[in-house]
Amino acid sequence: MTATTSRVNPNVSAATARAAAKAANENQPVTFGKALNTALADGLVADNSVVIFGEDVGTLGGVFRITDGLTARFGADRCFDTPLAESGIVGMAVGMAINGMRPVIEMQFDAFAYPAFEQVASHVAKMRNRTQGKLSLPMVIRIPYAGGVGGVEHHCDSSEGYYAHTPGLKVFTPSCVEDAYLMLREAIDSDDPVVFFEPKKLYWSKEQVDLEQLAQEYEGKKSAKTEGRARIARAGSDATLITYGPSVSTALAAAKMAAEEGLNLEVIDVRSIVPFDDETVCASVRKTGRAIVIAEAQGFASVASEIVARVQERCFHSLAAPVLRVTGFDIPYPAPTLEKYHLPSAERILDAVDQLQWEA
Amino acid sequence: MSADASSARISEVSKKFGITPEDYMLPARHMINLLNPDGSLRPDNEQGTEPGHEYPLPSPARLMEAYAALVTGRRVNDQNSALVRQGRMAVYPSSHGQEACQIAAALCLDDNDWLFPTYRDTVAVLSKGVAPMEVMTSFRGEWHCGYDPKAYKCAPMSTPLTTQLLHAVGVAHAAKLRGENTVVVAMCGDGATSEGDFHEALNFAAVFNLPVIFFVQNNKYAISVPLSHQSAAPSLAHKAVGYGMAGERVDGNDLMALMAIMTRAVRMAREGNGPLLIEAHTYRMQAHTNADDDKRYREDSEVQAWIAKDPVTRMKAYLEDAGLLTEETVAKISEDAEAVAKTLRDGMNQDANTDPRELFEHVYSTKSTQLAEQQALLADELDREEA
Ligand SMILES: Cc1ncc(C[n+]2csc(CCOP(=O)(O)OP(=O)(O)O)c2C)c(N)n1
Ligand SMILES: [Mg+2]
Numbered sequence: 179m180t181a182t183t184s185r186v187n188p189n190v191s192a193a194t195a196r197a198a199a200k201a202a203n204e205n206q207p208v209t210f211g212k213a214l215n216t217a218l219a220d221g222l223v224a225d226n227s228v229v230i231f232g233e234d235v236g237t238l239g240g241v242f243r244i245t246d247g248l249t250a251r252f253g254a255d256r257c258f259d260t261p262l263a264e265s266g267i268v269g270m271a272v273g274m275a276i277n278g279m280r281p282v283i284e285m286q287f288d289a290f291a292y293p294a295f296e297q298v299a300s301h302v303a304k305m306r307n308r309t310q311g312k313l314s315l316p317m318v319i320r321i322p323y324a325g326g327v328g329g330v331e332h333h334c335d336s337s338e339g340y341y342a343h344t345p346g347l348k349v350f351t352p353s354c355v356e357d358a359y360l361m362l363r364e365a366i367d368s369d370d371p372v373v374f375f376e377p378k379k380l381y382w383s384k385e386q387v388d389l390e391q392l393a394q395e396y397e398g399k400k401s402a403k404t405e406g407r408a409r410i411a412r413a414g415s416d417a418t419l420i421t422y423g424p425s426v427s428t429a430l431a432a433a434k435m436a437a438e439e440g441l442n443l444e445v446i447d448v449r450s451i452v453p454f455d456d457e458t459v460c461a462s463v464r465k466t467g468r469a470i471v472i473a474e475a476q477g478f479a480s481v482a483s484e485i486v487a488r489v490q491e492r493c494f495h496s497l498a499a500p501v502l503r504v505t506g507f508d509i510p511y512p513a514p515t516l517e518k519y520h521l522p523s524a525e526r527i528l529d530a531v532d533q534l535q536w537e538a
Numbered sequence: 539m540s541a542d543a544s545s546a547r548i549s550e551v552s553k554k555f556g557i558t559p560e561d562y563m564l565p566a567r568h569m570i571n572l573l574n575p576d577g578s579l580r581p582d583n584e585q586g587t588e589p590g591h592e593y594p595l596p597s598p599a600r601l602m603e604a605y606a607a608l609v610t611g612r613r614v615n616d617q618n619s620a621l622v623r624q625g626r627m628a629v630y631p632s633s634h635g636q637e638a639c640q641i642a643a644a645l646c647l648d649d650n651d652w653l654f655p656t657y658r659d660t661v662a663v664l665s666k667g668v669a670p671m672e673v674m675t676s677f678r679g680e681w682h683c684g685y686d687p688k689a690y691k692c693a694p695m696s697t698p699l700t701t702q703l704l705h706a707v708g709v710a711h712a713a714k715l716r717g718e719n720t721v722v723v724a725m726c727g728d729g730a731t732s733e734g735d736f737h738e739a740l741n742f743a744a745v746f747n748l749p750v751i752f753f754v755q756n757n758k759y760a761i762s763v764p765l766s767h768q769s770a771a772p773s774l775a776h777k778a779v780g781y782g783m784a785g786e787r788v789d790g791n792d793l794m795a796l797m798a799i800m801t802r803a804v805r806m807a808r809e810g811n812g813p814l815l816i817e818a819h820t821y822r823m824q825a826h827t828n829a830d831d832d833k834r835y836r837e838d839s840e841v842q843a844w845i846a847k848d849p850v851t852r853m854k855a856y857l858e859d860a861g862l863l864t865e866e867t868v869a870k871i872s873e874d875a876e877a878v879a880k881t882l883r884d885g886m887n888q889d890a891n892t893d894p895r896e897l898f899e900h901v902y903s904t905k906s907t908q909l910a911e912q913q914a915l916l917a918d919e920l921d922r923e924e925a
Contacts, residue, residue: 199632229715242869255715260742260745261608261738261741261745263737263738263741265704265735265738265743266704266707266738266739268704268741269701269703269704269705269707269708269738269739270704270705270707270708270711271708271740272599272704272708273705273706273707273708273710273711273712274708274709274710274712275573275708276688276693276705276708276709276712277652277708277712277713277720278712278716279710279715281708292836293734296698297701297704297735300698300701301698301701301705304902304903306900306902306903307681307682307696307900307901308682308683308694309686309687310682310683310900311687311688311794311899311900312685312686312687312689313688313694313905319808322695342829345901346901346902348633348902368902368903369903388793389710389810392855439614451904452908453902453908454906455899456907456908456909457907467541520716
């Protein structure tokens with residue numbers, strides 16, 4: 179990059195202005211959305227083959243503003259709007275990935291990714307395999323998902339199960355600001371297609387994170403740090419709450435309440451649903467002997483079911499109680515006024531904790 | 539690119555031809571047809587051409603090259619159908635009768651241009667340069683497509699209808715962003731034009747002004763369903779105008795017309811005039827695949843009537859009349875076709891030697907712990923079986 183003067187104050191260099199801005203921001207918390215936005219921008223800087231497209235991602239910056247400012251900064255060749263056609267967006271991304279690009283595409287909402295499902299299941303997931311490794315598809319499909327934001331009908335699905343069930347896809351879902359940045363960078367750099375689930379309710383959540391330092395660390399290492407690795411969100415010893423995405427904060431809240439009653443719960447954030455980190459999850463359950471899996475998605479035939487099965491197969495002799503699930507009910511996602519009855523709550527998690535056969 | 543810019547592009551092209559944008563986008567009133575079924579050249583005023591819809595005749599050398607490929611294509615179709623009957627291949631969707639379309643689609647492209655074929659386009663894939671046994675890999679029941687798409691600039695044959703058209707759009711878009719002037723031919727059938735991805739692909743290609751030629755082989759059937767149940771449009775080529783691109787109809791059993799149209803289409807696309815839709819009128823002479831029974835939905839007399847329109851005999855008659863086919867060239871052409879057929883026979887008569895352990899190798903760029911465990915499980919089973 180060439181040295182330019184700051185647009186805000188032409189008398190100082192851009193570098194000085196950035197340093198000053200950084201100092202001023204040092205103690206400013208960063209939102210989850212800003213972390214994603216920065217990861218996209220840094221991805222565009224790092225690799226010329228990265229392109230971003232989707233519905234309203236250009237001038238508007240996306241309905242959640244995750245692509246805010248990218249078209250202005252990088253030009254319409256790097257970040258652009260498409261016609262309204264989700265299959266078209268994914269299918270075109272497949273072709274661009276075949277021809278040397280790294281598309282990062284946005285599905286506007288979880289339920290509006292369904293028109294693209296054929297492209298995802300039949301091509302995105304299978305291209306590497308059906309070409310014996312000759313064609314890889316380095317692409318990211320970003321999907322804002324899950325509830326807790328009072329969204330109207332068709333705006334709150336937890337659809338991760340459909341994708342996790344499909345071999346050939348990687349499925350990531352960050353639950354904290356640091357992971358939002360790091361996991362998206364990793365997804366962009368991955369040579370496999372990644373379906374990247376962003377919990378909508380976290381977009382505006384804030385944490386004290388130094389993104390610039392994170393970026394430097396990431397670019398220094400570039401090795402996978404989050405892919406296939408679960409995160410211990412809270413260390414504990416009495417039981418393990420296994421969860422991901424929007425339910426991590428709920429599980430942490432439950433753990434806090436339990437602590438007041440003298441129970442020390444461990445909370446595992448799966449974060450990389452595929453590939454799945456059996457090791458971290460099972461090590462925790464073997465240590466505590468009790469586990470509950472928590473997810474917003476309907477429980478039947480879900481990611482939560484899979485985790486229960488894996489834990490049970492691998493940790494049977496360490497278990498003091500059956501592994502339980504706290505998930506959404508097996509009903510279509512309810513209206514905004516009723517979603518609180520559907521979503522796993524800290525109280526419902528604690529009720530499940532009570533059932534973990536403590537009397538022994 | 540905005541819609542306004544797209545229509546500006548269309549009016550600019552039409553101006554070059556001295557016609558209105560509508561006349562440029564709408565197909566010519568009649569389909570383009572240069573040769574009669576008996577191989578005689580149609581008079582200028584009966585070729586279906588109009589101002590802006592003119593197609594120079596291909597050179598004799600080009601026609602001879604295409605004819606040689608046509609003969610090989612027919613031989614390949616018939617050889618493969620025989621191999622299916624002998625149980626050496628699971629399934630083969632033959633393009634018998636459609637070979638002229640197959641040849642033109644591939645031969646009009648340069649080496650760096652991409653082809654996106656369907657399951658019926660074996661002959662086009664061969665003509666793009668893919669080695670015969672590589673082309674046949676998936677039909678013999680293998681788990682992968684058999685060739686390196688990047689090496690040949692030829693995508694794997696696509697079965698999910700019209701999904702590949704969007705990939706074609708993406709390949710063209712990537713090339714355009716890098717300033718390369720790659721042209722892409724994207725193939726599909728008449729029935730497939732009802733699919734959503736057909737619409738999305740044509741719309742994207744037009745909005746982003748991409749050099750993609752959508753090449754529809756209208757063989758009148760989608761398995762058992764006739765075209766009248768797929769579309770109420772005046773023709774499939776007429777669909778182009780709704781997207782802001784030009785459409786054209788061509789006799790799909792007339793290799794000369796196909797070469798003429800596709801050559802101009804590729805030139806137009808390469809010059810930045812945006813996408814095109816070509817509808818080739820042909821006929822599926824055989825059942826959908828060997829597994830289908832076409833007696834259940836069409837009269838044999840209908841099939842018989844198309845024999846007279848055969849693309850191979852038609853082209854041969856023309857070349858003979860034009861004095862281009864010597865005894866020597868005829869012998870050479872059929873020798874080359876025989877050689878390909880022999881390669882297929884020899885290859886297919888050997889059992890595919892697939893190691894099931896490889897099924898885990900290419901799911902991801904690096905094998906997950908879980909897949910490694912499952913691979914070990916299968917390997918253990920196989921080891922015990924072999925012991
Ligand atoms: C999305 C999808 N739906 C259904 C099928 C099953 N199918 C395979 S070929 C075919 C008919 C296609 O007809 P057409 O597009 O006219 O091509 P043709 O087979 O005549 O070459 C159908 C229905 C499929 N392959 N993909
Ligand atoms: Mg058909």
